Amino acid sequence: MADIRIVKATPDTDFDAVSRVYYETWQFAYRHLLPESFLKQLTQDSWHPERRWKNTFLAMNGTTKIVGVCSFGPARMADYEGWGELYSLYVLPHFQRQRIGGQLIGQALKQLKRNYARQYVRVLNNNLAAQRFYQQFGFKKTELVLEDVTRFGTIRELMMIREGTG
Template sequence: MDMITIRVARPADLEAVGRVHVDVWRHAYQGVVPPSFLDRMDPAVSAERFRKRLSDPKQAFWVALAGEDVVGFASGGPNRLEDFDADAEIYTLYVSPLWQGRGIGRRLVGQLADWFIQQGHQSVAVVAFRDNPWRRFYERLGGIVVGEKTFEIDGVALPEVVYRWPDVEDLRVRAK
């Protein structure tokens, strides 16, 4: 595998994070998310949206680097899903389309799991679009579907599934 470094995200990474975010959405969510939304996505807007995660001590934000280039990122923190029982939540996990399938996502999840354990979290949840072609990744890591919800984009209700790991340590072991 190419040399990949995982480290805490920095403000200087945000421009590249915004590009990866938009690239992944446009690649993975064709036919899932309305094209009107995908067409409007702007890397600069995405980068700014992620800026607050850098300064929130209750959240973790990691980047994957190939050399100096950001090729993926992940973030997480306390569970925000009111209807689903978990201590922590994986908020984002994105790997550039050109870098997928090389274990980078697994390593990023492992890094988040380590951080969740350090913070005293016992269980983890993540939400994925039901029609996301990559959502089986979470099942391969032992995630169990515990429910469904919807997310609206441009007036279209998109079905989502919620995965849960009752034991963060199990997720950590599977991701390593």
């Protein structure tokens, strides 16, 4: 297992490196889950993690390399006002399956629970591995599937919720 530290992002964080984590992870993790044409149109500039630096944890390898990221905050969906949302959780492919994601989500949930008794995460409907992962942290599947119709096809996300978890 890699020597990993979980730290809060700061205004001085290397957000280009954070964007690389998003890009590389999307290309790897979603290659069989999203249309290839959708993934091909993404670039490292598709993400702007600097916008939510105050609500971001980073997994650092040693002291310098960012190998994972988790962002969170207030619900973005109007129907879930007063809830917390786990926005993203990504770990570079080479560092996956080393419990780094669990460390990141643990820190994020600790922060979210301070302000929100209930939290949710949106997961690709066909990403069964991610759904099982989130269930380990108390998230439960709902019947709600959100659809985003894009020029590349329809992307479906399952809503998973977590309530009253101490």
